[in-house]
Amino acid sequence: MRIDNHTPKQDGFYMPSELSEHRCTYILWPERGDNWRHNAEKAEHVFTEVARTIAKYEPVVLCVSPREYPVALNLNLPNVQVVEMTSNDSWIRDCGATFVINGRGNMRAVDWSFNAWGGLVNGLYFPWDQDDLVAAKMCAIEAVNRYRLSDFVLEGGSIHSDGEGTILTTEECLLDPGRNPDMTKEEIEEKLKEYLGAEKVLWLPKGIYMDEDTNGHVDNICQFVAPGKVVLAWEDNEEDPQYERSKAALDYLESETDAKGRKIEVVKIHVPNPILITKEESSGVDIVEGTFPRNEGDRLPASYVNYYNCNGAIILPVFNDPHDEEAIKTLQELFPNKKVEPIYAREILLGGGNIHCITQQVPKP
Amino acid sequence: MRIDNHTPKQDGFYMPSELSEHRCTYILWPERGDNWRHNAEKAEHVFTEVARTIAKYEPVVLCVSPREYPVALNLNLPNVQVVEMTSNDSWIRDCGATFVINGRGNMRAVDWSFNAWGGLVNGLYFPWDQDDLVAAKMCAIEAVNRYRLSDFVLEGGSIHSDGEGTILTTEECLLDPGRNPDMTKEEIEEKLKEYLGAEKVLWLPKGIYMDEDTNGHVDNICQFVAPGKVVLAWEDNEEDPQYERSKAALDYLESETDAKGRKIEVVKIHVPNPILITKEESSGVDIVEGTFPRNEGDRLPASYVNYYNCNGAIILPVFNDPHDEEAIKTLQELFPNKKVEPIYAREILLGGGNIHCITQQVPKP
Numbered sequence: 001m002r003i004d005n006h007t008p009k010q011d012g013f014y015m016p017s018e019l020s021e022h023r024c025t026y027i028l029w030p031e032r033g034d035n036w037r038h039n040a041e042k043a044e045h046v047f048t049e050v051a052r053t054i055a056k057y058e059p060v061v062l063c064v065s066p067r068e069y070p071v072a073l074n075l076n077l078p079n080v081q082v083v084e085m086t087s088n089d090s091w092i093r094d095c096g097a098t099f100v101i102n103g104r105g106n107m108r109a110v111d112w113s114f115n116a117w118g119g120l121v122n123g124l125y126f127p128w129d130q131d132d133l134v135a136a137k138m139c140a141i142e143a144v145n146r147y148r149l150s151d152f153v154l155e156g157g158s159i160h161s162d163g164e165g166t167i168l169t170t171e172e173c174l175l176d177p178g179r180n181p182d183m184t185k186e187e188i189e190e191k192l193k194e195y196l197g198a199e200k201v202l203w204l205p206k207g208i209y210m211d212e213d214t215n216g217h218v219d220n221i222c223q224f225v226a227p228g229k230v231v232l233a234w235e236d237n238e239e240d241p242q243y244e245r246s247k248a249a250l251d252y253l254e255s256e257t258d259a260k261g262r263k264i265e266v267v268k269i270h271v272p273n274p275i276l277i278t279k280e281e282s283s284g285v286d287i288v289e290g291t292f293p294r295n296e297g298d299r300l301p302a303s304y305v306n307y308y309n310c311n312g313a314i315i316l317p318v319f320n321d322p323h324d325e326e327a328i329k330t331l332q333e334l335f336p337n338k339k340v341e342p343i344y345a346r347e348i349l350l351g352g353g354n355i356h357c358i359t360q361q362v363p364k365p
Numbered sequence: 366m367r368i369d370n371h372t373p374k375q376d377g378f379y380m381p382s383e384l385s386e387h388r389c390t391y392i393l394w395p396e397r398g399d400n401w402r403h404n405a406e407k408a409e410h411v412f413t414e415v416a417r418t419i420a421k422y423e424p425v426v427l428c429v430s431p432r433e434y435p436v437a438l439n440l441n442l443p444n445v446q447v448v449e450m451t452s453n454d455s456w457i458r459d460c461g462a463t464f465v466i467n468g469r470g471n472m473r474a475v476d477w478s479f480n481a482w483g484g485l486v487n488g489l490y491f492p493w494d495q496d497d498l499v500a501a502k503m504c505a506i507e508a509v510n511r512y513r514l515s516d517f518v519l520e521g522g523s524i525h526s527d528g529e530g531t532i533l534t535t536e537e538c539l540l541d542p543g544r545n546p547d548m549t550k551e552e553i554e555e556k557l558k559e560y561l562g563a564e565k566v567l568w569l570p571k572g573i574y575m576d577e578d579t580n581g582h583v584d585n586i587c588q589f590v591a592p593g594k595v596v597l598a599w600e601d602n603e604e605d606p607q608y609e610r611s612k613a614a615l616d617y618l619e620s621e622t623d624a625k626g627r628k629i630e631v632v633k634i635h636v637p638n639p640i641l642i643t644k645e646e647s648s649g650v651d652i653v654e655g656t657f658p659r660n661e662g663d664r665l666p667a668s669y670v671n672y673y674n675c676n677g678a679i680i681l682p683v684f685n686d687p688h689d690e691e692a693i694k695t696l697q698e699l700f701p702n703k704k705v706e707p708i709y710a711r712e713i714l715l716g717g718g719n720i721h722c723i724t725q726q727v728p729k730p
Contacts, residue, residue: 001441001442001443001444001445002441059508061505066431066451066495069498069502070498073498073501076366076367077366078366079366080366081504081505081506081508082501082505083448083449083502083505083506084448084449084450084451084498084502085449086431086434086449130431133434133435133438133449136438136447137434137448137449139446140426140446140447140448141446141448141506143424143446
């Protein structure tokens with residue numbers, strides 16, 4: 001059911017950290033040929049590998065359109081439930097529900113408005129009506145009630161929660177005119193606090209260079225590894241346009257404290273070398289009026305920070321890049337009790353995001 | 366996941382009685398205009414009333430196509446979860462999963478082949494591909510593994526289980542050439558025992574008069590009210606073609622014992638007076654080549670026995686008929702701890718079935 005006239009904060013609910021225990025992970029099957037080359041045939045394989053890998057650690061709910069349903073069903077992957085779900089694209093981090101708990105065994109969810117990362121201002125496609133129903137459908141499957149915000153646009157990839165009152169986001173995304181142009185920064189911050197049950201919002205200035213699809217989602221540049229501790233996508237080369245973005249984030253984080261008054265410890269993870277779309281990759285994508293193009297030579301917003309925390313593992317995108325090894329090592333040291341599972345994820349990156357963007361956790365209430 | 370090379374019986378699973386405690390009830394939203402008049406607008410209201418009534422007693426999962434999803438979601442009915450599910454029509458008793466339990470807290474399901482009550486021999490419509498996926502989709506939502514029978518056709522409405530080893534069915538349906546024409550009665554019986562974890566099958570000769578849609582499903586003529594005890598749709602008038610069907614069933618039941626060796630006690634519930642399709646009702650149905658017609662003057666297979674057992678109630682179809690009162694009284698006496706909830710269900714009957722046909726229970730394992 002829809003819950004009207006209350007907020008999660010009023011009802012004692014908050015968004016737990018992605019690091020808390022999960023009941024399961026949701027993934028949406030890729031399909032659209034104007035985003036995924038060769039009608040998503042290659043993306044299907046990588047999404048399947050991500051699902052299969054996570055399913056070694058926790059249940060996976062794979063959401064698939066009626067057209068592709070029999071294909072996904074017949075994969076018959078262990079610990080993967082294949083449910084029907086129509087969508088416009090496959091970024092369930094962004095269009096999916098944000099689950100909130102009250103610490104007494106109850107769970108609900110926040111069902112934000114979704115407008116394809118900018119609506120008619122600078123969104124990636126039209127329409128986005130089916131994506132906007134994904135959160136409600138997840139709530140129905142999980143049998144939880146939902147707070148529906150029909151007047152506030154937000155994507156799950158634009159926020160991280162430490163589960164202890166602190167939310168991490170970026171000004172670049174949340175203040176972009178394609179989301180909530182009539183709201184001030186203070187009003188947006190108030191919404192986040194009310195609907196995520198939080199006390200403090202940390203505003204990084206910008207996301208990763210060339211993350212124009214999402215207008216700089218935080219989940220590509222910074223992620224909590226513990227309360228009071230984050231990993232930050234880094235670039236040593238001061239000539240690279242990524243440098244000033246990472247440096248600004250570092251300066252901001254070093255000047256701030258979290259909701260509990262802790263200083264923020266920052267662990268750097270160097271980004272891979274610039275990855276450009278090849279001619280072959282670009283030519284496999286259908287060209288459709290009104291959909292964001294994937295042009296040869298465009299630099300992709302590659303980052304190791306877009307990994308996914310599941311119960312016993314870190315599902316890490318890698319790129320056959322010299323920096324892969326260091327990213328694996330850093331995360332393995334940060335999470336000695338988890339297994340780092342690297343997946344070659346260039347195909348997901350070609351679609352505009354990475355492993356964190358195609359997953360959405362359901363906490364264990 | 367699909368379970369291959371085992372049967373429920375081999376694995377210690379059996380179909381519990383509908384009278385056992387439920388986790389929830391599934392219902393599929395009506396849509397097709399060539400079966401439901403006025404593009405199902407009236408049927409939607411009755412299905413909603415059925416869902417709302419059951420939801421007073423146990424959770425309801427309402428399954429709706431992508432096209433109609435926003436409509437059903439916005440009903441915002443208490444204790445009703447609205448999930449996406451494409452189908453060809455709305456008879457989840459027949460195309461849905463048959464859940465089996467092992468009495469030790471585990472649940473699985475049987476996913477029979479579905480061919481629209483007779484396939485290309487005498488089925489009601491073509492294609493039926495989406496209906497045939499409904500069971501798998503229910504299993505995914507319930508997160509249970511399924512035994513898929515791609516070589517055996519069966520509808521849930523053609524069987525009842527007492528949960529103690531006895532299955533009730535009809536020869537008229539299960540031996541009809543539209544189901545499994547290459548199997549003998551003995552082979553069919555063996556399948557039922559293996560997949561329902563049963564010891565004995567009771568074969569009533571026929572179902573209700575004019576139940577040509579389903580070829581005489583048992584769930585319109587006879588239902589367990591306890592192990593060793595059934596209600597039977599009855600007709601006093603020996604001139605009515607229903608009489609010989611009910612009498613043949615009575616004679617058979619009185620001559621048989623169940624899996625535990627008990628004699629079968631039979632409680633009669635008189636059918637309503639003949640109900641014929643009116644000109645107005647017939648004219649509201651779209652005419653489409655290949656779909657079963659709904660002609661003015663056709664007699665409908667009306668029966669009170671097509672009620673649904675939910676946790677605290679009997680959801681009973683009534684027809685504004687003089688026999689309504691007796692049916693309510695009989696069932697209330699049979700179930701003193703449940704509430705009989707009569708619902709005026711002519712609209713469901715016009716589509717070819719009734720309340721039992723549009724519901725499917727998930728047991729509490």
